[in-house]
Amino acid sequence: MRRLFSSVLVDMTGIVVIGVAAYLIVFSQWFGALWAAEIPDSFRQFVTIFLSMVIEALPFVLIGVIVAGAIQIFVTEEHIRRWIPAHSFQAVAMGCVVGALFPACECGIVPIVRKLVGKGVPLGAAVGFLLTGPLINPIVILSTYMAFGNDAMIAGWRMGLGFAAALLIAWSISLFFSSNQLRRPVSLPVQRRKPQTSLFYRFEEMLKHSIDEFFDTGKYLMIGACVAAWMQTHVHTESLLLFGGNDAGEMLTMMGLAYFLSLCSEADAFIAASFRNIFSTSSILAFLIYGPMIDLKNTIMLFSVFRARFVVVLLMLVTAVVWLGVWAAKMTQGW
Structure with a gap:
């Protein structure tokens, strides 16, 4: 008490x-x-960007921790064994499909993935859910369609190529790592009195876990948003253009921009559309696919949950697969 x-x-x-x-x-x-x-103008700009990121991400983090709390209390390991296919590739494909249907932000999805892995979901399936959830859920695809003037081409390529890339990355992760790669095991509820099964009691336990998860995840969101806001304040977009000059460089430039801007996937299409007169279609597509999969604040949150080696490998895989996938699409479509 x-x-x-x-x-x-x-x-x-x-x-x-x-x-x-x-x-x-x-x-x-x-x-x-x-x-x-x-207060200097640069600091005011920093605080404005930082607060906008936090305010934008907090609702999704709240949804994420509530879902994570529900998973902790209402989903058992026996449920996981019944729902997840035994075959590893089928499990990965199922994780990608569920993520594609689940509206989530790259910040709010991290605590959900942590709970799923802790409950016994295969790491590859959890990574598939992690990558497709913020990238190709219905809200993101609709916003992309509207941002590009009701043009279905970019939205279609974002959905199709993004899903294929997530499937390949998650499948590769399942081959490279056999354990769950969590930094520490997910804590189970401690029963200090006789176990109760009433709905009210379980709902109370869910809220307790959600609160703990929110404060555990929230501090890393703050750190990530702070670093990303500093980058946006002191690293000007024009300086990134120096790394362009050719198609390969432009794609890497836009992927780097997506990483450091750390935009919410529900709104990044409107930012990408503003670059149409500067960058090629393939570069904009790389921006739209790479950013929701991995960005600066998401990376910091992942380091807080998973082992460093796993996060580094995931970051390298996402970068390589997205770049190669968009390049292949460019070659076939002639963008």
Whole structure:
């Protein structure tokens, strides 16, 4: 009881501090005048980008941790064994298909994948879910279709090529790694009293796990958003054009831009559409596929959950497969 009271007290204190800070920033005229007079423009730009990233990602992280809590309490290892095919490639394909149907952000999907792997989902299937969830779910495809003037070509290539790339990457991961690669095992609920099976009790346990997961994941989201905001503030987009000059360089440039911008996949198509007069179609497609699969803040979150070697291999695989896949599409389509 004392431990629960301390945890609630710490959480409430954090909420109060955030609320006071938000009030000072939004409503306080004194703070606004001081902000305008004393703070450098570059720092204000940094804070604006940082807050926009956090505000944009938080709803998806909240959804992700609630789903993760539900998986922890309501999904057992026996369910996993019944639902996941025994054949590794079929398991990978199932993970990719489920991800494609599941609207998720690359931030909110990390705690879900962590719980799935901890429950016994094969690593390859979890990676397939991790890659396709933010990339080709229905919301992302619709936003891509609208961003490019109701042109189905880019949306279609993003969906088809992205799914094929995710399938190949996840299958490769299943061949390279036999264990789950988690940094630490997912903690199971500690029963301090007689186990209860009532729906209310299980819902209460789900919320407790969701809160723990939110604070565990949230700090890495903050760190990732902070680094990405600093990169956007101090590394100008024009400097990346120096690495272009040819099709291969332009594709790598746009992939690097997608990585460091760390945009939400529901909105990145509108940013990509603004580059149509500067970069080729293949480069824009590389931007649209690579960013949702792996970006800066997502990488930091992955390092907090999985072993460093696995994250590095995943990053290299995503980079190589996306670049080669888009290059092959360019050669066949003549972009």
